[in-house]
Amino acid sequence: MALHIHFVGIKGTGMSALAQISNQIEGATITGSDVEESFYTDSVLKRANIPVLGFSSANVENVDLVVASAAYTNQHPEIARALDLNIPVLSYPQYLGRLLAQKRSICVTGTHGKTTTTAMMGLVLLQAGLDPTIVVGSDVPSIGGNAHSGKGEFFLAESCEYRRHFLNYSPEHLIITNIEFDHPDYFKDLDDVISAFSELALKVPAHGHIYVWDEDPNRKSIKSDAPITTFGLSESADIRATEIIFKDEKSSMKILFKGQYVGDLDLHVAGKHNIVNALATISLCHQLGIPMNDILSSLGQFNGTKRRFEHIGCNTNGALIVDDYAHHPTEIRTTLEGARLSFPDRRIRAIFQPHTFSRTEKLLLEFSQAFQSADEVVIADIFASARELEHHTVSAPNLAELILQQGIQARYIGTLDDIKLYLNQTLAPEDLVLTLGAGDIYKVGLEIVS
Numbered sequence: 001m002a003l004h005i006h007f008v009g010i011k012g013t014g015m016s017a018l019a020q021i022s023n024q025i026e027g028a029t030i031t032g033s034d035v036e037e038s039f040y041t042d043s044v045l046k047r048a049n050i051p052v053l054g055f056s057s058a059n060v061e062n063v064d065l066v067v068a069s070a071a072y073t074n075q076h077p078e079i080a081r082a083l084d085l086n087i088p089v090l091s092y093p094q095y096l097g098r099l100l101a102q103k104r105s106i107c108v109t110g111t112h113g114k115t116t117t118t119a120m121m122g123l124v125l126l127q128a129g130l131d132p133t134i135v136v137g138s139d140v141p142s143i144g145g146n147a148h149s150g151k152g153e154f155f156l157a158e159s160c161e162y163r164r165h166f167l168n169y170s171p172e173h174l175i176i177t178n179i180e181f182d183h184p185d186y187f188k189d190l191d192d193v194i195s196a197f198s199e200l201a202l203k204v205p206a207h208g209h210i211y212v213w214d215e216d217p218n219r220k221s222i223k224s225d226a227p228i229t230t231f232g233l234s235e236s237a238d239i240r241a242t243e244i245i246f247k248d249e250k251s252s253m254k255i256l257f258k259g260q261y262v263g264d265l266d267l268h269v270a271g272k273h274n275i276v277n278a279l280a281t282i283s284l285c286h287q288l289g290i291p292m293n294d295i296l297s298s299l300g301q302f303n304g305t306k307r308r309f310e311h312i313g314c315n316t317n318g319a320l321i322v323d324d325y326a327h328h329p330t331e332i333r334t335t336l337e338g339a340r341l342s343f344p345d346r347r348i349r350a351i352f353q354p355h356t357f358s359r360t361e362k363l364l365l366e367f368s369q370a371f372q373s374a375d376e377v378v379i380a381d382i383f384a385s386a387r388e389l390e391h392h393t394v395s396a397p398n399l400a401e402l403i404l405q406q407g408i409q410a411r412y413i414g415t416l417d418d419i420k421l422y423l424n425q426t427l428a429p430e431d432l433v434l435t436l437g438a439g440d441i442y443k444v445g446l447e448i449v450s
Contacts, residue, residue: 002027002028003027004029005028005063006033006065006082007030007031007067007068008066008076009033009069009071009072011039012071012092015067016044016045017147018092018135019050020050021099021147025133030050031050032051033054034055036054044139055077056077057077059078060078061081063082064087064088065088065089066087067089067090070091093166093168096157096168096169097170099133100155103155104155104173105154105171106174107175109197109200111182111330112330112334114159115137115308115325116269116308117280118137119138119302120277120278120299121280121284122136124281124299125152125290126143128290128294130150130153131151132150132156133147134147134148135156135157136305137160140305140306141304142303161183169203170205172205172207173287174209174226176197176213177277178330179193179194179197180218184363185359201223204225206225209287210224210227211229211230211280211284213231213232214232214236215232233279237279238283239283241254241255241256242254246341252264255292263293265282265296266300267299267300268301268303270309270338272341273334278302282299308324309322309324309338312442313449314449315449317429318430319430319448320431321433321445322435322445323434325437326436326437327437330370332370332371333369333373336350336370337373339434347375347376347431348373348374349375349423349431351378351419351433352377353379353380353381353382353436353440354380354382354383355437355438356385357384360382361392361394364402367399367402368403371410374434377400377410378411378413378419379397379399379410380437382396396412419444420444423448
């Protein structure tokens with residue numbers, strides 16, 4: 001009898017990805033349930049022939065295992081019924097850990113850059129014929145969605161540090177893009193974050209490998225029996241880029257390995273941060289034995305992921321609308337610097353929707369200083385998380401006022417409808433409108449373009 005696995009909250013990005021690959025790895029029958037509301041994953045699940053049911057305790061009556069989204073507690077009718085019936089219930093990270101253990105695992109983690117780096121690696125591994133299993137936190141055109149169910153020996157997974165979820169995994173290869181303070185609703189401070197990454201690094205076996213960003217001030221805390229390769233732009237990095245030329249949204253550079261020239265890379269995604277993501281990819285793929293020319297050629301074909309400097313289009317008068325998931329001060333600064341490099345002649349108008357009260361409050365000063373590359377900033381109301389119950393003193397107008405004090409034109413316009421109205425009245429042909437945030441701010445760009 002095939003195992004029957006049921007996913008509660010299957011439309012989530014991560015959950016839908018796991019559902020797609022479970023059939024291949026576990027040989028299981030897959031069902032799932034979720035709300036009526038439509039998500040981009042509806043089409044993904046339909047393509048994978050996975051039925052999506054409405055929530056009902058009857059859905060779990062005859063299943064062998066329940067995988068539950070973090071959005072739901074044990075009070076959810078399906079989870080409660082499964083527990084009554086003594087059916088094992090695993091969280092997303094627990095189940096992902098179980099799947100990773102069945103293959104040679106590659107985990108990509110870090111405060112920023114996880115999704116793009118995982119997507120780049122996925123493309124190179126696929127084109128090298130390794131047919132990996134892939135789970136990534138966004139829709140990636142070059143790998144055909146947010147998951148790939150491969151027959152090869154490797155399993156490449158984007159691995160989140162929130163609530164130390166990634167400690168459910170024991171990777172053979174671990175890529176750490178960077179370590180910074182984030183998720184203040186869970187982590188106490190930077191030291192707490194560093195301790196989580198350090199603990200994960202200790203789980204890598206001596207025959208495995210770790211790859212870290214050379215310029216990260218916190219990388220010295222990563223200790224392991226496994227060898228460590230560094231990547232970055234500094235001269236001390238094992239894999240580095242030099243003679244970088246930026247033009248439009250592209251960059252070209254020479255790649256050095258331990259000081260020796262190994263080839264040229266032409267990258268078609270904007271910003272210095274994407275060069276670093278590509279160097280992480282080169283480090284891993286070179287270690288796996290993929291020829292350098294093949295790695296560089298595949299990276300030259302990478303065309304980005306959803307919500308990462310994604311071109312939404314132009315409005316009727318020629319203003320360019322771009323959307324990015326950036327929701328941490330470092331991500332905002334990096335994205336805006338990339339925009340400035342790519343579009344030096346445009347007026348950059350940053351439309352930011354802060355994500356969660358706890359993050360906005362803890363990093364308020366850093367947020368206020370992250371918009372130096374913008375010509376104008378519009379701050380929307382804070383997009384609160386369901387996990388935030390306690391009282392917070394911070395507000396969106398506070399942030400707008402602090403940005404204004406930095407000498408940058410900034411204003412608070414609370415609702416998405418009012419922001420759309422304001423932009424439609426003020427858009428000029430030379431504008432670059434950049435919507436920023438992890439909430440629903442992207443809807444502004446979609447409606448301006450349509």
